[in-house]
Amino acid sequence: xxxxxxxxxxxxxxxxxxxxxxxxxxxxxxxxxxxxxxxxxxxxxxxxxxxxxxxxxxxxxxxxxxxxxxxxxxxxxxxxxxxxxxxxxxxxxxxxxxxxxxxxxxxxxxxxxxxxxxxxxxxxxxxxxxxxxxxxxxxxxxxxxxxxxxxxxxxxxxxxxxxxxxxxxxxxxxxxxxxxxxxxxxxxxxxxxxxxxxxxxxxxxxxxxxxxxxxxxxxxxxxxxxxxxxxxxxxxxxxxxxxxxxxxxxxxxxxxxxxxxxxxxxxxxxxxxxxxxxxxxxxxxxxxxxxxxxx
Numbered sequence: 001x002x003x004x005x006x007x008x009x010x011x012x013x014x015x016x017x018x019x020x021x022x023x024x025x026x027x028x029x030x031x032x033x034x035x036x037x038x039x040x041x042x043x044x045x046x047x048x049x050x051x052x053x054x055x056x057x058x059x060x061x062x063x064x065x066x067x068x069x070x071x072x073x074x075x076x077x078x079x080x081x082x083x084x085x086x087x088x089x090x091x092x093x094x095x096x097x098x099x100x101x102x103x104x105x106x107x108x109x110x111x112x113x114x115x116x117x118x119x120x121x122x123x124x125x126x127x128x129x130x131x132x133x134x135x136x137x138x139x140x141x142x143x144x145x146x147x148x149x150x151x152x153x154x155x156x157x158x159x160x161x162x163x164x165x166x167x168x169x170x171x172x173x174x175x176x177x178x179x180x181x182x183x184x185x186x187x188x189x190x191x192x193x194x195x196x197x198x199x200x201x202x203x204x205x206x207x208x209x210x211x212x213x214x215x216x217x218x219x220x221x222x223x224x225x226x227x228x229x230x231x232x233x234x235x236x237x238x239x240x241x242x243x244x245x246x247x248x249x250x251x252x253x254x255x256x257x258x259x260x261x262x263x264x265x266x267x268x269x270x271x272x273x274x275x276x277x278x279x280x281x282x283x284x285x286x287x288x289x290x291x292x293x294x295x
Contacts, residue, residue, distance in 0.1 A: 025242075025243075025271065025274060025278075026275050026278070026279065027278030027279045028243075028245045029242070029243070029274055029277060029278040030244070030247045030251070031244055031245070031246060031247065032070055032247065033070075033277050034072075034150075034257065035072040036070070036075060036277050036282070036283050037242075037257070037273060037274060037277045038072050038148060038179055039072060039075035039078075039079060039283045040273040040276060040277050040283045041269060041270050041273040042054065042076055042079060043079045044272070044273055045144075045146075045265075046079070046081075046083040046084055046144070047083075048265060048269075049144035051083055051084075051085060051143070052083060052084040052086075052143070052144040052145060052146065053084070053085070053088065053139055053143055053145040053146070054076055054086070054087050054088070054145075054146050055088045055090075055145065055147040055148070055164070055176070056072065056073050056076075056087075056089050056147075056148045056150075057090050057126040057130055057147065057148065057150075057151075057156065057160070058091060058126065058149070058150050058151055058152065058156075059091050059100055059121075059148075060073075060091040060093065060096025060097070060100060061074075061096070061099055072148060073087070073089055073103065074103050075283055077103060077119075078284070079284075080284070082116040082117055084117070084146075085116060085117055085118065086117070087117060087118065087119040087120070088122070088133065088137075089119065089120065089121050089122070090121075090122045090124070090129055090130055090133075091123065091126075092125050092126070094123065097123045104121060107119065120133075126156070126160065127155075127159070127160045130160060130163075130164065131160065131163045131164075134163070134164070134167050138167070139167065139168055139176065140168075140173075141168050141169075141171045141172060141173035142172075142173045143168075143173070144174070144177075145174075145176045145177065146176065146177045146178075146179070147164050147176050147178050147179070148179045149161060149178065149180045149181060150179075151181060151183065152183070153187070153190050154183070154187070154191070154201070154205040156205070157204050157205060157207075158204070158205065158206060158207025158208075159204075159207065161178070161180065161234070162207070162233075162234060164176050164178065165178065165230075165234040165235070165236070165260070166234075169235075169262060174261070174262040174263055175234075175236060175260075175261075175262050177259075177260065177261045177262075177266065178236075178258070178259070178260040178261075179257060179258075179259055180226075180230070180257070180258040180260070181244075181255045181256075181257055181258075182223070182226050182241075182255060182256040182257075182258060183254070183255060184223070184253050184254060184255055185246070185252065185253070187215070188215060191211070191215065219253050219256075220253075222256065223241030223243065223253075223256035223258070224241060226241060226256060226258050227241045227258050230258055230260035231260075234260065236260040236262060237261070237262045237264075238260070238261050238262070238263075238264075238267050239258060239260040239261075240258075240259055240270075241257065241258055242256070242258075242259060242270065242271075242274055243255075243256060244256070244257055
């Protein structure tokens with residue numbers, strides 16, 4: 001497969017931040033593959049950790065047609081080996097909760113004698129239910145943990161992201177690793193459509209009073225600015241934006257996936273997963289040695 005020229009080159013600031021070279025982002029990654037991207041990364045990374053907890057704040061399938069092959073929670077649960085042992089899935093809509101219960105049922109039916117995974121499903125607004133769940137069920141400091149914020153638009157309050165980021169990592173372990181999807185393709189249109197309580201709604205989503213300054217930035221600048229917030233405000237060691245594009249030649253960036261982690265190997269594995277899925281690789285394909293052994 002021929003490599004496409006990418007809309008955005010991470011090398012300049014990743015090299016500066018970490019002082020080493022990187023594989024380039026050789027292939028664009030289309031929106032239809034963003035769930036595969038996350039699942040592939042978690043498959044690769046759990047070869048390093050050999051354990052883990054997966055949290056999904058908007059866990060139901062985003063579209064009815066994605067229920068079979070483009071649904072992050074389902075793809076991650078299908079990953080083998082089953083090193084991610086704890087799944088905490090959240091969603092607001094009752095029909096989405098039904099889909100989540102179905103994948104839990106399918107998993108338990110497939111492993112009736114000794115299921116290796118524990119799956120909890122919580123209905124309600126994750127901005128309320130997720131902080132409450134973590135308060136009542138704290139994740140151990142040394143537990144590798146990952147949280148996906150794949151919001152449809154502006155549903156995820158910044159305070160929720162902040163709460164998850166601060167949940168652990170202060171006593172010798174790593175913070176919960178975050179995958180935050182910024183809806184670049186329609187964020188301007190969404191905010192312009194608001195007629196009531198605009199200031200409070202902006203503050204809830206953005207967490208600061210300067211959202212209009214953010215909206216003045218170009219797409220690439222927005223990805224970088226958001227990644228900077230995860231380092232500067234939330235205290236992550238590494239945070240970089242990965243573009244998710246609309247299908248087609250030179251497709252527009254529809255999402256910036258902000259990846260924030262304290263683990264020194266995380267960014268390398270994320271970039272390799274991006275290239276792998278972008279080049280047509282599958283989630284369940286064997287992990288190559290170069291993915292697992294990083295200098």
